[in-house]
Amino acid sequence: MFRMKITFLGTSAMLPTKERNPNAIFISCNNEGILIDCAEGTQRQLRYAGISPTKVTKLLITHWHGDHVLGIPGLMQSLGASNYTKKLEIYGPKGSKNFFKNMMNGLAFKSRIKYELKEIENKKFFENDDFYLEAENVKHSITCLSYNLIEKDKLKINIDYTKKFNLIRHPLLGELQRGKDIVYQGKKIKVKDATIVKKGKKISFILDTYYDKKLVSIAKNADLLICESTWIERDKLIDKEHLSAKDSSLLAKRAKVKRLILTHFSQRYKNLDEMLKEAKKEFNNVELAQDLMNLEI
Numbered sequence: 011m012f013r014m015k016i017t018f019l020g021t022s023a024m025l026p027t028k029e030r031n032p033n034a035i036f037i038s039c040n041n042e043g044i045l046i047d048c049a050e051g052t053q054r055q056l057r058y059a060g061i062s063p064t065k066v067t068k069l070l071i072t073h074w075h076g077d078h079v080l081g082i083p084g085l086m087q088s089l090g091a092s093n094y095t096k097k098l099e100i101y102g103p104k105g106s107k108n109f110f111k112n113m114m115n116g117l118a119f120k121s122r123i124k125y126e127l128k129e130i131e132n133k134k135f136f137e138n139d140d141f142y143l144e145a146e147n148v149k150h151s152i153t154c155l156s157y158n159l160i161e162k163d164k165l166k167i168n169i170d171y172t173k174k175f176n177l178i179r180h181p182l183l184g185e186l187q188r189g190k191d192i193v194y195q196g197k198k199i200k201v202k203d204a205t206i207v208k209k210g211k212k213i214s215f216i217l218d219t220y221y222d223k224k225l226v227s228i229a230k231n232a233d234l235l236i237c238e239s240t241w242i243e244r245d246k247l248i249d250k251e252h253l254s255a256k257d258s259s260l261l262a263k264r265a266k267v268k269r270l271i272l273t274h275f276s277q278r279y280k281n282l283d284e285m286l287k288e289a290k291k292e293f294n295n296v297e298l299a300q301d302l303m304n305l306e307i
């Protein structure tokens with residue numbers, strides 16, 4: 011069965027605060043451990059969350075601003091010291107190979123683990139039986155990616171229907187679930203009658219960006235949108251390359267998502283009540299992320 015658990019490892023923009031680490035989100039789903047961004051301090055946050063860093067199978071980088079990537083060398087080094095036998099798959103926007111090389115060249119570092127870094131843009135870049143991952147460029151001061159994790163639709167057996175044929179606990183049910191019509195005791199049983207489609211969930215991750223119509227199509231109909239909300243609208247004049255709570259909640263409304271979680275907050279706010287209030291004006295099913303907050307999907 012496909013189960014997904016999301017852990018927020020860092021929810022601050024730009025600077026760490028006493029309460030919040032900069033950005034990183036860990037998603038555990040079946041055999042995969044997906045880390046979206048790896049800010050400074052992410053390893054420690056993983057420890058606090060009770061997640062072994064060796065669980066990470068994929069590192070998805072949104073962009074190369076420090077508050078999203080400064081933890082990468084430390085993570086690589088720790089995996090090398092931890093008997094990590096997998097090949098770490100790293101994905102990032104165009105230019106990532108160069109940034110990565112330069113970052114590692116700044117250290118007396120020799121990788122003791124296998125890894126492969128792929129530069130991606132606007133496409134599906136990973137797929138297994140349960141889900142797929144896609145990336146799309148968003149507008150920020152440097153090249154930046156949003157990510158979607160999309161669970162595949164599954165066919166469930168409609169037992170009320172199949173028991174009419176006395177077809178219970180039979181290997182042929184597996185064929186139906188794989189989408190193939192079958193013949194049982196001379197009778198044809200069609201997939202469309204004998205199964206029910208269980209729609210897969212869509213989770214969208216939109217980090218640093220300014221508001222753009224394209225975001226609506228990226229997050230369209232998502233079951234959950236995790237979205238940056240650096241500012242309260244009145245402060246956005248300082249820097250327009252990030253979203254405000256008003257932007258993020260309008261995006262959620264326009265994209266018809268079911269649930270919105272805001273993250274990546276400016277350290278100027280000691281209290282986020284006004285942030286939440288601003289978001290609720292546009293979209294009611296919204297909450298604020300906190301470091302080490304977990305949710306199961």
Ligand SMILES: [Zn+2]
Pocket residue numbers: 023024033075077078218274
């Ligand atoms: Zn950022």
Ligand SMILES: [Zn+2]
Pocket residue numbers: 073075150218
């Ligand atoms: Zn940024």
